[in-house]
Amino acid sequence: MSHKAGFINIVGKPNAGKSTLMNQLIGERLSIITPKAQTTRHRILGILNGDDYQIVLSDTPGYLDPAYPLHHAMMGFVKEAIEDADVLLYLIDASDSLNEDLTARVAKADCKKIILLNKVDTQTPEQVQAWMEKLNPLFPEVPFYAISALHNFNKDSFIDLLKAELPEHPAFYDKDALTDKPERFFASEIIREKIFLHYDKEIPYSCEVAIIEFKEEPKIIRISAEIMVERDSQKGILIGHKGAGLKKTGTAARFELEKFFGKKIFLETFVKVKPNWRSDQRLLNQFGYQNPS
Numbered sequence: 526m527s528h529k530a531g532f533i534n535i536v537g538k539p540n541a542g543k544s545t546l547m548n549q550l551i552g553e554r555l556s557i558i559t560p561k562a563q564t565t566r567h568r569i570l571g572i573l574n575g576d577d578y579q580i581v582l583s584d585t586p587g588y589l590d591p592a593y594p595l596h597h598a599m600m601g602f603v604k605e606a607i608e609d610a611d612v613l614l615y616l617i618d619a620s621d622s623l624n625e626d627l628t629a630r631v632a633k634a635d636c637k638k639i640i641l642l643n644k645v646d647t648q649t650p651e652q653v654q655a656w657m658e659k660l661n662p663l664f665p666e667v668p669f670y671a672i673s674a675l676h677n678f679n680k681d682s683f684i685d686l687l688k689a690e691l692p693e694h695p696a697f698y699d700k701d702a703l704t705d706k707p708e709r710f711f712a713s714e715i716i717r718e719k720i721f722l723h724y725d726k727e728i729p730y731s732c733e734v735a736i737i738e739f740k741e742e743p744k745i746i747r748i749s750a751e752i753m754v755e756r757d758s759q760k761g762i763l764i765g766h767k768g769a770g771l772k773k774t775g776t777a778a779r780f781e782l783e784k785f786f787g788k789k790i791f792l793e794t795f796v797k798v799k800p801n802w803r804s805d806q807r808l809l810n811q812f813g814y815q816n817p818s
């Protein structure tokens with residue numbers, strides 16, 4: 526029996542719906558999703574296995590102009606995903622503008638491409654038509670689909686379409702693998718998601734979560750997490766009056782962790798100030814943000 530396998534990498538601007546699309550295809554909440562831009566900071570693999578195929582999807586951070594070293598590392602993940610793709614899925618938010626730099630990079634990438642206009646539920650048919658007319662000359666002969674990753678997404682027919690684009694190749698990962706990331710990574714992401722959802726302004730962007738203990742017992746998983754912020758004032762905001770802010774965030778995270786791991790969770794959180802961690806390459810390396818240059 527012939528076997529197909531390949532890397533299908535999703536790229537796009539922040540907030541385009543990349544993680545939403547990835548989770549829909551995998552059928553699990555692998556990537557965290559929030560209404561705020563720059564939610565995803567890593568390249569996260571989601572693996573779809575069948576008897577005769579393996580689709581290795583990559584969710585990536587949104588493409589942006591880097592403002593500090595954390596951003597440089599995030600863009601390193603995107604550039605790597607553009608380079609090693611068998612198929613690039615360029616996801617464009619129909620309610621947003623095009624990023625010209627990313628569009629040019631995708632256009633000259635040496636691989637198969639699919640253009641996906643997302644969030645068409647927010648658009649009139651005339652607006653979708655206008656997008657087609659704009660994108661057609663930029664990507665001649667590249668397949669184009671208008672989708673809504675969030676509403677009435679036809680997962681099965683989309684997976685068939687992706688399968689058809691895969692090269693003949695043996696599986697890259699174990700056939701029962703779902704992702705390349707360890708459980709600790711997903712625990713830290715779930716806590717970060719709740720911080721993104723519960724706090725505004727610069728707080729979500731100033732936080733990083735490190736799991737310092739992850740102990741699985743027969744009936745419970747015990748997790749200790751350190752939340753890093755850049756300044757004392759941010760620590761105060763995060764903890765809140767009499768600890769109410771951190772308690773609310775921790776409760777929401779524990780609830781989500783219990784769903785994800787299918788087990789009771791004991792969660793402890795500590796807040797630590799690490800000045801300028803987003804620019805400290807030694808700390809960034811510890812958190813898995815190796816800088817490309």
Ligand SMILES: Nc1nc2c(ncn2[C@@H]2O[C@H](COP(=O)(O)OP(=O)(O)OP(=O)(O)O)[C@@H](O)[C@H]2O)c(=O)[nH]1
Binds near residue numbers: 540561644647672
């Ligand atoms: N209306 C509508 N909203 C969508 C659709 N797809 C995603 N969204 C919303 O868009 C927001 C961003 O979604 P994400 O999946 O986190 O976007 P992302 O591209 O991964 O964002 P970053 O990780 O920040 O780069 C969320 O509030 C989603 O619910 C869609 O098809 N229609």
Ligand SMILES: [Mg+2]
Binds near residue numbers: 543558565584585
């Ligand atoms: Mg994302």
